[in-house]
Every structure is written in C-alpha cells, then in structure tokens.
Amino acid sequence: MTTKLREEVSILIVEDDPGHARLLEIAIRRLGLDNPLVKIARGDEAMRYLGLQGHAPAAAAEPPLVLLDLNLPGKSGFEVLRALRAEEAHRHPVIVMTSSDDVEDRRRCHEIGCDDYLIKPPDEDELVASLSRLGLIATKGPDR
Amino acid sequence: MNTRDGGSLRPLYLPERMRDGGYTRRLVLWAVLFVVTILVALCLLVGVIAMNLRQQAMQRAETEARGLALAVTDSVARTVQLVDGALQLTARRLAESGGGDPERVIAHLYEELAFAPHLRQIVITDPDGTVLHDSAGRAGARLDVSDYVERMRTVGGMLQIGPVHQGRFLGQPDLTGQMVIPMTRVVTGDGGAPVAVVVAAINQHYFRASFEELATREGGRVALYLHDGSLLAASGGGHDWRQAAHSTREPFSERLRRAEFGEFVTDQPDGVARVTAYRMTHVWPLVITVGLATTVIEAEWMAEAASMAFPAALVGAVVLLMAVALVRVMVARAREEKALAVASRALVSVGEGIIITEARRDNRIVYANPAFEAITGYALADVFGRNPRLLHGDDRDQPNLAEVRESIEARRPVTTTLRNYRKDGRCYWAEVTITPVRDDHGEVTHFVGIQRDITRQKEDDAQRRGLIDELIAATAKLQRFAFVASHELLQPIVSVQGFATLLGKVLPRPLAAEGEEALAELEGAATRARQMVGGLREYFQVSASDEPFTDVDCGDMVRTILAEISDTVAACAAAVEVRDLPVVRANAGQLRLVWRKLIDNALKFRHPGAAPHVVIGARAVSGTWLMYVEDDGIGVPAERHEDIFDLLRRLHGSDYPGLGLGLPTCRAVVERHGGRIWVTARSGGGSVFQFTIPGAGIRPGEP
Numbered sequence: 001m002t003t004k005l006r007e008e009v010s011i012l013i014v015e016d017d018p019g020h021a022r023l024l025e026i027a028i029r030r031l032g033l034d035n036p037l038v039k040i041a042r043g044d045e046a047m048r049y050l051g052l053q054g055h056a057p058a059a060a061a062e063p064p065l066v067l068l069d070l071n072l073p074g075k076s077g078f079e080v081l082r083a084l085r086a087e088e089a090h091r092h093p094v095i096v097m098t099s100s101d102d103v104e105d106r107r108r109c110h111e112i113g114c115d116d117y118l119i120k121p122p123d124e125d126e127l128v129a130s131l132s133r134l135g136l137i138a139t140k141g142p143d144r
Numbered sequence: 145m146n147t148r149d150g151g152s153l154r155p156l157y158l159p160e161r162m163r164d165g166g167y168t169r170r171l172v173l174w175a176v177l178f179v180v181t182i183l184v185a186l187c188l189l190v191g192v193i194a195m196n197l198r199q200q201a202m203q204r205a206e207t208e209a210r211g212l213a214l215a216v217t218d219s220v221a222r223t224v225q226l227v228d229g230a231l232q233l234t235a236r237r238l239a240e241s242g243g244g245d246p247e248r249v250i251a252h253l254y255e256e257l258a259f260a261p262h263l264r265q266i267v268i269t270d271p272d273g274t275v276l277h278d279s280a281g282r283a284g285a286r287l288d289v290s291d292y293v294e295r296m297r298t299v300g301g302m303l304q305i306g307p308v309h310q311g312r313f314l315g316q317p318d319l320t321g322q323m324v325i326p327m328t329r330v331v332t333g334d335g336g337a338p339v340a341v342v343v344a345a346i347n348q349h350y351f352r353a354s355f356e357e358l359a360t361r362e363g364g365r366v367a368l369y370l371h372d373g374s375l376l377a378a379s380g381g382g383h384d385w386r387q388a389a390h391s392t393r394e395p396f397s398e399r400l401r402r403a404e405f406g407e408f409v410t411d412q413p414d415g416v417a418r419v420t421a422y423r424m425t426h427v428w429p430l431v432i433t434v435g436l437a438t439t440v441i442e443a444e445w446m447a448e449a450a451s452m453a454f455p456a457a458l459v460g461a462v463v464l465l466m467a468v469a470l471v472r473v474m475v476a477r478a479r480e481e482k483a484l485a486v487a488s489r490a491l492v493s494v495g496e497g498i499i500i501t502e503a504r505r506d507n508r509i510v511y512a513n514p515a516f517e518a519i520t521g522y523a524l525a526d527v528f529g530r531n532p533r534l535l536h537g538d539d540r541d542q543p544n545l546a547e548v549r550e551s552i553e554a555r556r557p558v559t560t561t562l563r564n565y566r567k568d569g570r571c572y573w574a575e576v577t578i579t580p581v582r583d584d585h586g587e588v589t590h591f592v593g594i595q596r597d598i599t600r601q602k603e604d605d606a607q608r609r610g611l612i613d614e615l616i617a618a619t620a621k622l623q624r625f626a627f628v629a630s631h632e633l634l635q636p637i638v639s640v641q642g643f644a645t646l647l648g649k650v651l652p653r654p655l656a657a658e659g660e661e662a663l664a665e666l667e668g669a670a671t672r673a674r675q676m677v678g679g680l681r682e683y684f685q686v687s688a689s690d691e692p693f694t695d696v697d698c699g700d701m702v703r704t705i706l707a708e709i710s711d712t713v714a715a716c717a718a719a720v721e722v723r724d725l726p727v728v729r730a731n732a733g734q735l736r737l738v739w740r741k742l743i744d745n746a747l748k749f750r751h752p753g754a755a756p757h758v759v760i761g762a763r764a765v766s767g768t769w770l771m772y773v774e775d776d777g778i779g780v781p782a783e784r785h786e787d788i789f790d791l792l793r794r795l796h797g798s799d800y801p802g803l804g805l806g807l808p809t810c811r812a813v814v815e816r817h818g819g820r821i822w823v824t825a826r827s828g829g830g831s832v833f834q835f836t837i838p839g840a841g842i843r844p845g846e847p
Contacts, residue, residue, distance in 0.1 A: 019639035026646060071631065099638045100631075101678060102685075103708075103740065104733045121642025 009136065010036040010064040014046045014080065015097070016072050020120055024067055024097065027122045033137070038064070043075030050092070052083040065136060068114070070098040070105060078108065085113040093134050097122060168478035172471055179467035183460055190456045194449040201445040202419060205436045206407040209421035212358055212434040213405065216366055217423040219354060223262060224428050227327050227344050228303045235331040238268070238340050250277050262350035264324055265313050271330075271338040280313045287315045289328070289341045296330035296338060303428055304328040306370050308377075314345050323348040325376050351377035363416055363437025369396075371429035380414070395422045400431065409438060499532060499593045503580070507531050507552070507591060519574075519597050521567030532593060535574075537565040548578065555580045555588045561598070572599040620687070627684035633677045641670040679805030683791065686734055686812040696732050698725035698739070698771065702760055705740050709747075716756060718747055723761035726769050728837045734813040735837075738821075739773075741806040742833050746775035749831075768819070768838035776830035785823050810835070 011028060015021040021039050028037065040046045050066075066084070070077035077096065084092055095116045096109045106117050116130045131137045234250075250268070268277040271293055275285045292304055309324050311317040324345035333339040355366035359379040367378035373396040375383060399406055405423040418435030425432075491498055497516035501507035509532060512524040520535060527534065536545065544560040551558035557579045564574040574595040581590040644666040655663070702722055706713060713720060720743075728735075743758070750756035759774040780788060787793045791808040807821075814821040814835045821835035 017635050017639070020635070020642070023639065023642040023646070030649075099634045100681075102682070103736070120638045121645060123645075 010038060012046070012049070012064040012066045013037065013039045014041075014043070014066060014072065014077070015039065015069040016041045017069075020069070020097075020099075023120070024122050027124055027127060031124060031128060041073075043072035043077065043080050045074065046072075046080050047075060047083055050080075050084065052080075052087060064092060065131075066092050066094045067097050068094055069120075070096060070100060070109075078112065081109065081112050081114055093136065095130055095134075168474055168481045172474045172478055175467065175471055175474060179463065179471075182463060186456060186460050186463075190449075190453050193452060194445075197449050197452075198442070198445045201441050201448070202409075202438075205419040205438075205441045206421060209419055209434045209436050210405070210407060211421075212366070213421040213423045213432055216355070216358060216368075216434060217425060217430075217432045220351065220368060220430060220432060221425055221427070223346070223350075224303070224305070224327070224430070227263065227346065228329075228428070231303065231327065231329040231342050231344055234268075234342050235329045235340075238331045238342070239333055247277070250279075262347045263344055264347045265343075265345035267314050267343045267345070269341045269343070271341060273341075275315070276340070278315070280316075285315050287341075287343070289330075289343070292328045292330055292341055292343075293338050296332070302329075304330075305428060305430065306376055307374055308348060309345070314343060325351075348377050352379060355379035358434070363418070363440045365414070365416075365418060365433075365435040365437075367433045367435075369431040369433065371400075371424075371431060372396075373431075376430075395420075395431070395433070400424060495596075497595045499527070500581075501532065501591045501593065503588045503590055510590075516595075519566075519572075519595065520564065526567065535564045536562065537569075539563050539565065539571075548576070552578065552580075552591065564595070572597050573602045574598065623684050623687040627681060627688040630677050630681040630684060634674065634681065637670055637673045637677060641667065641674060644670055675804060679809070682737070683805050683809045683812055686737075686809060686816060689731060689734060691731050691733060693729045694732055695727050696730050696735055697727050698735075698762065701732075701736055702739055702743070705736065705743055709743070712747060716747055716750060718750070718756045718758060720758045721760065723759070725760070725762050725771070726764075728769055730817055730837055731813070734816070738810045738813050738835065741810050742773040745806065745833075746773050746777065746831075749779075750775070750777040765836070768836050770834055770836050772832055772834045774826055774830065774832045776826065776828065779825055779829060779831050780823055782825065788823070789821065 011033070013021050013024050015024065018041075021041075025037060025039070038049070040049055046066075046068075050064075068077050068080060072080070075083075077098070081094060081096070084094060094114045095118060096114045097118050097120055098105065099120045101119050109117050115134055118126055118130060128137070250266070254266075264280075266277070266279045267275055267287060269275050269287050269289050271289070273286045273289045275287055278285065295304055305327050306325060309317070309326055310319065311324070312320060312322045314324060314326055325348050326343045326345050328341060328343045330338045331340040331342060351368055355368075355377065356379045358364075359366045365379055368376040370376060373393060395406065395408060399408060399422070404426070405421070407419065407421045409417065409419050411417050417438040419438055419441060420433050420435035422431055422433045424430070491513050494513070495515050497519040498511075498513045499509050499516055500511040501509050508529050509524075509527045510529075512522070512527055517523045522535075533540070536542065542563055544562050547560055548558055548562070557577070559575070559577040562574050562576050563571055564576075565571050575598045576593060576595045579592045579594075580588040581592055583589045644663065648663050648667070651659070651663075654660075699722065702725060706720060706722070743760070746758045747756060757776045760772070761774075762769050762771040764770070789807050789811045791805065791812075811821050814837070818838050819836035821833070824832045824834070826832050
C-alpha cells in the first residue's frame, strides 16, 4: 500500500464527464488516498474555486492537487492551466488527465506548464508514478 | 444617310428596299432592258428604212425598165413599120401587076427601102417557093414559103415576122453566126389566092446592137419575142436560137393574157433575176422585154442603205458601250449593296443592342437597332439626337463610367459593365463595348456602342457563388461536427475502458464460465473503438484547424521528433539519417503530424530482429519541395500503394493493423497544403514515402 498524500493537500478534480470523474475518484481511493476530494465540472467554476483572475480563493491554504481535464465547458482546460500558471502565487501541482493523446495537446500543456500529462482512463500505476515524481507521495511496498 | 449637312441632324436609316439588296439589281435590269429596247428599235428602224429604200429602188428599176421598154418598142415598131410599109407597097404593086413584071416592082421597092440600113435581103417568090427575085442574087433558087402561105390562109394577110433564120441570107443557111429575121407578106390576087410572097430579111444584129446600147446597165437585158415566145433578138450572148417557143416563160405564161404591158421579177434564161418590163404591140405580134438585174439594183440599194445604216450603227455602238459601262458600275454597286444589305440585316437581327453616335456632336445617337429597344425600352425616336448617358439616369457616379469617359476621350475601344436604366426605370446590368469608327483619314467620326443585358448572368453568378459559399460552409460545418462528434464519442469509450479495467480489478476470481473472456473482449473492443475514434478525430482535426501557415524548419522539426521518440529509436537500434531539409511554409502542427507518422511507421514496420535504416531527406523539383522518408523494412505490396492512404479502406479493412488512420490523415494534411503524398517500393526492399509541399517560393537547387 502506498502512503497517503500529505493530509492538508486536497484534491481537485476538474472534469465534466461524471463517469470519468468517478473513475478518477475510485482510482485515487483505491490508491489509499483519502484526502478531501472536490469535483468541479466547469472550467469557469474551477477558476473561481481556485481564486484565479481576481476571485477570492476558497478555503484551503495549501494549494490543492489539480487533476485537470482539457475539454471543459465554460473555460477550457488550457485556459484554466494558463490562468493557474499566470498567478505564481498559486503553485498548484497540475496533472492533466485527458482522453486526447494528441501530441500537440501534450506539447502545449507542457509549454504552458503542466506537471504531468496522463491519458484517461486513469491507470493506477501511472498515477502513482506521477504523484511520486511530484513528491506528493512516497511509495512503500509492492503494488497490488 | 447624309448627316454631315450643317444644321439638320437626320437619323441613320437603312431603307427597306435597299436592305434586301435587290434595289440596284432591279435598276440594273431596267437599265439593261432600256438599252436593249433602244438597240432593237434602232435595228428595226434601220431595217424598215432599208426595206423602204429597197422597195423604192425596185420601183425605180421597174419605172426605168418600163421607160426603156416603151422606147425600145417605139424603135422596133418604127423599124417594122418601115419595112412593113415597103412590103405592103410592094405587095400591092405586085398584086396590081398581076405578078407580071417583078423587076419594076423591085426597083420601086428599092427606092422605098433605100434608107433601110437594117435590111439585108429582099426575096420575092411565087406561092410555091420559086424565087423570082433575090437581092442577094440567087434567082432561080427555092425558098420554103409554105408556112407563110399556110398562115396567110388561117390568120390573114398581114405582116409575118420570123422565125429567125440562121445564116447571112435567106435560103442559105450558114453558120457564121449571123442571123436574119424574115418579115413576110403574102401577096393575094383577086379572090384572095396567093400570087407572090415577099420576104424582107432584117439584120438581126441591127436590133441587137440597139438593144445593147439600151441595156447599158450591167446585167440589163433587152429582148424581142414573137407572141408565141420565140426569140427574135436579144442583147447579150448565149442564146440558143434553135430553142422552140417558150410559152412557159414569163411573161408568156400568164401575164400577156391579162395585160399588154407590165412588170415582173423573175429568173431569166441566163439565170439572173431581173426586174423586167414587157410590152406588146398589137399591130405586129411582138413582145419586147427589158430586164434590169436585181443584183445590180440591190447592190445600189445596199450602198444607199449602208450609208444610212453606218451612222446608225455607230450611234448604236456608242449607246451599247455606254450601257455596258453603266451596267458594270451598277453591277458592282449591286454587289456592294448586297453586302451592305447583309450588314444592315445583321444590325437589325442581332440580339445585342447597338447604337451609333456622332463623335463630333457630343456623341449624339443617330442610330439604334431593334435589339436596343428590346433591351432598354427606348426606340430610336426616343433617343435620337441625345447622348447615351441618358441610359444611366441619375446613377452617374458608377465606378466604370470614369473608365468609359476616359476611353472615349482617348478614342480607345473599351469593354466594361455598367448599371443601365430602362425607359420604365428598371435597372439592369449591361456589358457594354464602345468602339471608335474612323474615316479614310483616320479621324474618328462615330462610335459604335454594343450592349448585352447580363443581369441574369450576374444574378446566376451571384447565386452560384452563394451556393458555393454555402457548400463550403456546410462542408466545414460537417467536418467540424465530425471532429466534435468524434471527440464526444471518445468520452463513453473512455468510460467503458476505465470501468472494464476496474471490473477486472475488483471482481472476485475465479469468474464464472465466460467471465474472463467477456472482460477481455470488453477491454479489447473498447481499445479498438478508442483507436478508431482517435484516428478519426485526428483526421477531421486537419480540416477543422485554422492555424495560419508559418515558416517551418523541417530539419529542426524532424530532429525534435526523433528526440521525442529517442527511446523507441534506441530500442530498435535504428540508424536514422537526416539529410538537409528545407524551410517550408506550412501549418506547423499538421506538418509535424505527417513527419511523426512517417517516421513512426518507418521504425514500426521494420524487419523483425533487424535494425532498421531510415533516411529522411528532400529535393527541389520544379519549384516545390519533395520530402521523403525511406526505410528498409517490410515494405508495402504494390497493390496496396493506393489503399493505405484511403480513409474508407482503412476504416473498413484490418489487413494492416497498427497503421490506423495515420496515412489518410497525412494525405489530408498534404493535400490541404496543395501537395501530393505517395509510396513507392525501395529497390532492395522497404518503402519510400514521398510528399510535396508546393508554393514554397524556393528556387530549385537551393537547400
């Protein structure tokens, strides 16, 4: 089993498809992480929640881990990412989770400044490796 | 059609009768008819006059002949009378003397006939023919007087003349060619019985000589006949004196029975046609004919006629020459007119509206054809004398009008499109051509304006453009839709994948009978679906993209790609050679896609177990760049060279798994850039994929 994510870190899933959001949620829970998890379905809502573009930030002092889909209503994932990275105060770890394996999208995301780019449906091993790379968890013991 | 007179401006019109081209032709016909009539009349006149002259000549000849005949008759009559007188006297004396002493009678006779130079011989015989006295000195001879005696008995005692005796003297025929005409009186005694016969032989030559003198005109002929038609004397030669009486010959056959004198025209014994006058004496049985040869008369007549006909012919010739000249001019004119008629008919017939304006008079309209009225609603009467700018109404500031004005000023032809207005105010689009018309000196005298109503055409064009725009918009919309739809389709497929995998993880093992199989199939199908949708999405994204073209350094791009897939390259120990690649103008993202796919394929389809060798390069071909990716892998069969780029074939068939829709997408990208993509087999095994990016503006040969 893996160690938990640091307790203060909340997880923000920005995803419009409820099925995908649920898959992600299940994957995280199956990893043993029981951090508070917020699901937001719209890009503009996400920006408000994160206190981007003039909005007052929501409660959490520690920037949450953002699992970001690219295809969102309201504002697109790219715009959210750009906004996130534009405000240096908010150094959120962002993992882009998208169904698109388009190399262009990947490149653009990396250009704008995502921490990782994963293809949906979420693969648990990939997720662990990514979180590990980001220093958010430490793996301990063998995987299932 | 003269419009050059100072004040008045008259419209150009093409008269109906000239338009059909037959006007001058008819004139020509009339002219010819006229001349022909004149010539014919002239000929007739000359003919009539000539005939008249001939008539007159003949009549003159007849009159002359008649006169001559009269004169001859008188002369002959006198001669015969002289002889007859003497013979009568002698006969009486003999009768008185009872035939006793002929010598004395003879002496008297000689006295009487002293002045008769034509007398050659006198013979007196008794009734049975014994010569009692012969002045030619052959007394005692015999003379056949039986005929004379016989005739005296039947006809009576009067002078008997003839027949001609050949020879110098009676009773002695000789063939010297001299002839005498005997004149005989039978002397009767009491009781009427013949007692003696007195014959006087007249020198035929005497008559002939005087006849010759009279028949001075060439071909003239004077003859002396007995009543029965036997010839006594005649002018000219060639007479056959042995011929019997010719009662069938004129005038003996009919005329003498009707009239004692008259005229006739006929062929005479010597074959010459003559105008002949005849006269008969009753006292003695003589007929005198005087004939004048018709040929001579006619010759004279013809000379006279010629002297009249010659000037007439001259006049006729002059008239004919003038007529010919006139007709030639008119025929030429008729030809021109026919051409003109065709041209004018053309003007009237064409569907284009045509106007002619006078250049020097503010381009006033002097002619408008029927099509012009049909198009504009204005007839010639409406626009005559006005400038064509009336067609534009208030719409004077049209952009093309400036060009028109300029061209007219510069005396240059111009074609343009204008908004014109019909008489009823309706606007229409006109394609107008204005052409200057020059005279012989090169001066522009008129302008010809030709217009076509192209309103419908313009509307059709606009409609067509509209339809095309709609079509393009609809296609783009469809492609965008396909792009979006494919993305949307991805979402449930992703969910299926995710939950299928999850099931695999959370379901307790072992699963019921086909459980594992079901799970495996589920995951497999979802994966395939995802690949397909992903490929379609990528394909439709090509047309949906509106990123601008930029300058793309292909060398950098390819090296970047190779860096990105360095793991894969290392894993198959591939040797990739990148040659000089150009900078091209393209959609960077899409071009990257093409390079990526081609390179991926080159590595993927290697010979298993062998290290692939890949060459990437480019060369310039007539102004475009031809890029290539060459590999020594398993290659593509020749029959598949087209299929692998075909979207539908790729969707349908699965004989090249792993290829996906990559190549159709590459083709979509390349074609969007205006180029071509294709594959050829590499000699030695493997494939060469080539594509062109045209319009790069780089000269061939430059790197």
